[in-house]
Amino acid sequence: MKLLEYQAKHLLKEYHVPIPEGFVVKGLSELNKVVQQLGGRCVVKAQILAGGRGKAGGVRLAGTLREAAAAAEDLLGKPLETYQTAGQGEMVNALLIEEQLSFLKELYFSVTYDRETQTPVMMLSAEGGVEIEEIAVKKTDSIRKVHVNPLTGIQEHHIRELYLSLGRGKEGYRAFTELVRNIYRLYMERDAAMVEINPLVLLPDDTFLALDAKMIIDDNALFRHGDLVEIRKVPDDEQQEVEAREKGLSFVKLDGDVACMVNGAGLAMATMDMIKHNGMEPANFLDIGGSSNPQKVIEALDIIMKNPRVKVIFINVFGGITRCDDVANGFKKALSRRSLEIPMVMRLTGTNEKEGRRILEEIGYEAFTDLKEAVARLKEVRNGIREGN
Numbered sequence: 001m002k003l004l005e006y007q008a009k010h011l012l013k014e015y016h017v018p019i020p021e022g023f024v025v026k027g028l029s030e031l032n033k034v035v036q037q038l039g040g041r042c043v044v045k046a047q048i049l050a051g052g053r054g055k056a057g058g059v060r061l062a063g064t065l066r067e068a069a070a071a072a073e074d075l076l077g078k079p080l081e082t083y084q085t086a087g088q089g090e091m092v093n094a095l096l097i098e099e100q101l102s103f104l105k106e107l108y109f110s111v112t113y114d115r116e117t118q119t120p121v122m123m124l125s126a127e128g129g130v131e132i133e134e135i136a137v138k139k140t141d142s143i144r145k146v147h148v149n150p151l152t153g154i155q156e157h158h159i160r161e162l163y164l165s166l167g168r169g170k171e172g173y174r175a176f177t178e179l180v181r182n183i184y185r186l187y188m189e190r191d192a193a194m195v196e197i198n199p200l201v202l203l204p205d206d207t208f209l210a211l212d213a214k215m216i217i218d219d220n221a222l223f224r225h226g227d228l229v230e231i232r233k234v235p236d237d238e239q240q241e242v243e244a245r246e247k248g249l250s251f252v253k254l255d256g257d258v259a260c261m262v263n264g265a266g267l268a269m270a271t272m273d274m275i276k277h278n279g280m281e282p283a284n285f286l287d288i289g290g291s292s293n294p295q296k297v298i299e300a301l302d303i304i305m306k307n308p309r310v311k312v313i314f315i316n317v318f319g320g321i322t323r324c325d326d327v328a329n330g331f332k333k334a335l336s337r338r339s340l341e342i343p344m345v346m347r348l349t350g351t352n353e354k355e356g357r358r359i360l361e362e363i364g365y366e367a368f369t370d371l372k373e374a375v376a377r378l379k380e381v382r383n384g385i386r387e388g389n
């Protein structure tokens, strides 16, 4: 579970990590008071889970109340698109309004879990800020990594090693020690999978402050963090997956526009491979399972249709325990409740194939037996659809 910046900062504060003074606003009417309290100059920050806000215009420095109001109006209640939101944007429902600070340097600090060593790992870089992701790829030696044995915890030498990599004098060491210990304690006590402070800024008085914060809580530990579950925000694109899980369907949303509905996880993977191999992109992974139940087909169609990007539906059923007539019946029932505006291509073979095909013919659909033929038809249909429709 990811936390929003203001939620992560709330926890940082609880663990005595310095953060800027700030207020969360969810409507424009609350803005005046807040900005005045900060003295006019402030930073307006869109609260979304996706990264890359700054570069996408989601972090605005405002010198006056008027500028702050303009920025807030620009951001609030609209989707913000960053390199991480894959074309759809993430709705901005809250803004964090913070005091504007001047700092000497932007650093990067994080605590995550290293699967290889099976220990937490702390990372520090003297080159924090919005470009750090590129640094991570280009010159990894600018990032100092320190592994911590979870049984013995943080030792003095861990902190010394990190601090030395910054090349700074002893004035900042005490504040740094406290900072690292506090963030590590937060990471452990709240069962975080990641705490990332980027930028961690160095202030003129040789202390440190978390200017931004990202935090992920391990889902498997949520049962012991009731207070965190309450603030949970399910991102728009996970909503479909949560719903599918509740209905016993195995569903993963993807970025393409060819929706698929398949019986069996292996066949579903193979189907996605076929789609990609033919120059198309799947909109989802969906396994309706092995059991025979028309209701599942109805629910699967409902979930597929919630994705506005879907341009064509591909159903691939290899009947075994799953009976073709059940799938066809489910499809027929679904169509009796709602009309299908987008084209559908189906491959149906195996148990009760004839009966299934007859049911589909009744409602004007044809099904292929051969997967290759079905995918060829799918390609024709998909390519016949004009982009942007």
Ligand code: GDP
Pocket: 043, 045, 051, 052, 053, 054, 055, 059, 099, 100, 101, 102, 103, 106, 129, 130, 198, 199, 211, 212, 213
């Ligand atoms: P992100 O793009 O979502 O990671 O957003 P951040 O919260 O990290 O902000 C992006 C950048 O905005 C930071 O790296 C800073 O350079 C800048 N920034 C944010 N707050 C302040 C501030 O109070 N003062 C100044 N001068 N810059 C800020």
Ligand code: MN
Pocket: 129, 198, 199, 212, 213
């Ligand atoms: Mn950041």
